[in-house]
Amino acid sequence: MALTREQMAQRVARELKDGYYVNLGIGIPTLVANYVPADMEVMLQSENGLLGMGEFPTEAQLDADMINAGKQTVTARIGASIFNSAESFAMIRGGHVDLTVLGAFEVDVEGNIASWMIPGKLVKGMGGAMDLVAGADNIIVTMTHASKDGESKLLPRCSLPLTGAGCIRKVLTDLAYLEIENGAFILRETAPGVTVEEIIEKTAGKLIVADDVKEMTF
Amino acid sequence: MAGLDKRVATYEQALEGLTDNMTVLAGGFGLCGIPENLIAEIKRRGVKGLTVVSNNCGVDGFGLGVLLEDHQIRKMVASYVGENAEFERQLLSGELEVELTPQGTLAEKMRAGGAGIPAFFTATGYGTPVAEGKEVREFNGRKYILEEAITGDFAIVKGWKADHYGNVVYRNTAQNFNPLAATAGKITVVEVEEIVEPGVLLPTEIHTPGIYVDRVIVGTFEKRIEKRTVKA
Numbered sequence: 001m002a003l004t005r006e007q008m009a010q011r012v013a014r015e016l017k018d019g020y021y022v023n024l025g026i027g028i029p030t031l032v033a034n035y036v037p038a039d040m041e042v043m044l045q046s047e048n049g050l051l052g053m054g055e056f057p058t059e060a061q062l063d064a065d066m067i068n069a070g071k072q073t074v075t076a077r078i079g080a081s082i083f084n085s086a087e088s089f090a091m092i093r094g095g096h097v098d099l100t101v102l103g104a105f106e107v108d109v110e111g112n113i114a115s116w117m118i119p120g121k122l123v124k125g126m127g128g129a130m131d132l133v134a135g136a137d138n139i140i141v142t143m144t145h146a147s148k149d150g151e152s153k154l155l156p157r158c159s160l161p162l163t164g165a166g167c168i169r170k171v172l173t174d175l176a177y178l179e180i181e182n183g184a185f186i187l188r189e190t191a192p193g194v195t196v197e198e199i200i201e202k203t204a205g206k207l208i209v210a211d212d213v214k215e216m217t218f
Numbered sequence: 219m220a221g222l223d224k225r226v227a228t229y230e231q232a233l234e235g236l237t238d239n240m241t242v243l244a245g246g247f248g249l250c251g252i253p254e255n256l257i258a259e260i261k262r263r264g265v266k267g268l269t270v271v272s273n274n275c276g277v278d279g280f281g282l283g284v285l286l287e288d289h290q291i292r293k294m295v296a297s298y299v300g301e302n303a304e305f306e307r308q309l310l311s312g313e314l315e316v317e318l319t320p321q322g323t324l325a326e327k328m329r330a331g332g333a334g335i336p337a338f339f340t341a342t343g344y345g346t347p348v349a350e351g352k353e354v355r356e357f358n359g360r361k362y363i364l365e366e367a368i369t370g371d372f373a374i375v376k377g378w379k380a381d382h383y384g385n386v387v388y389r390n391t392a393q394n395f396n397p398l399a400a401t402a403g404k405i406t407v408v409e410v411e412e413i414v415e416p417g418v419l420l421p422t423e424i425h426t427p428g429i430y431v432d433r434v435i436v437g438t439f440e441k442r443i444e445k446r447t448v449k450a
Contacts (some may be wrong), residue, residue, distance in 0.1 A: 047321065048247045049394050056449045064250065064441035065378075065392040071248040072447035082390055084397045084425075085247070085273070086329040089322025093342065117347070122306055123318065125298035130348065131322030134341040165345025 332401025
């Protein structure tokens with residue numbers, strides 16, 4: 001079975017380490033915050049200028065001046081700091097964020113990522129995604145393995161305009177966890193009940209099955 | 219205006235000198251920390267042909283979105299312009315020009331503009347459509363693109379509190395692009411929720427030192443919430 005959105009978030013959360021500063025994108029990445037292990041302390045960075053994002057507010061705590069990068073109302077946790085947008089991207093661009101998780105339309109065997117623009121469709125903008133992928137060493141892309149029409153999103157070369165070049169090393173799809181090395185996807189883990197054959201079939205870019213490929217457990 | 223007293227009494231005075239075809243830098247992220255009343259004053263003045271630099275362009279009927287209604291914006295420089303049907307319409311019909319700029323690059327362009335740095339190299343956007351036509355340089359084995367600074371004829375800024383010297387503090391994440399825009403306007407206008415007596419704001423807590431600020435006005439704010447999200 002393909003992973004649910006919640007399971008994808010759970011799997012990403014296993015990459016967290018105690019003391020990490022983490023930036024979570026919109027969608028599945030946001031759900032990762034729900035799976036931070038209780039014995040671990042991580043600080044969530046929101047690129048509009050908040051380090052130490054807390055839970056959503058209660059009605060009583062609701063504050064129009066306190067939002068995250070997805071424009072949702074949030075709270076700040078103990079130990080948080082708030083700053084301007086240039087400072088926020090200095091943290092990101094300067095490589096100070098330990099882990100960035102974001103979605104994509106496509107990734108390829110060279111670590112290129114396309115996530116912001118589909119020619120012919122209205123372009124709304126890249127927001128902070130280009131800064132995030134250029135600035136972080138440790139990025140996990142979360143996306144479905146194939147489109148609804150069955151087209152692979154793991155490609156020999158991205159077909160859409162890029163968000164960043166050569167910056168992606170880890171991809172979690174609904175079918176597999178893969179790493180990108182030396183011009184190939186390395187299949188490290190399969191979703192429970194998903195066969196290696198299915199993943200090979202749905203991966204358009206060069207795929208190497210790791211000798212110790214594992215099945216994920218939840 | 220006398221000496222270092224930056225206060226003005228009316229919004230008309232606050233934007234005196236704003237004319238057609240000027241460049242206006244605006245603070246705000248989504249609808250958070252936007253200079254609502256200064257935007258309304260731009261609408262009232264009816265100036266046209268503006269280049270507006272802001273992370274977003276408001277929504278239909280609120281924030282910078284209201285300046286689209288009378289076609290006052292010729293060009294928008296922003297990182298994300300969703301949530302605005304009239305914006306989409308004008309973009310698709312060619313009435314409006316848009317320069318999409320990565321968010322961190324946009325912030326740094328304003329910071330650089332205010333700091334007298336004409337351009338800077340960044341890895342952001344290398345290998346993407348953003349890099350088209352831009353100089354590429356390699357530093358320590360990595361490729362960077364040259365991005366130019368931005369300054370404005372006017373900067374419109376929303377603060378929380380200010381004193382008459384133009385020292386400003388921002389509240390929570392309503393800070394965002396505001397202090398950056400404040401540094402990069404030839405004329406920087408700050409509207410705040412409260413003007414306090416000199417000395418009330420501690421020197422150590424000032425976000426925007428008064429040297430960047432030309433005019434301060436006190437206003438009342440709707441502070442509309444774009445995505446109201448509460449704990450279940």
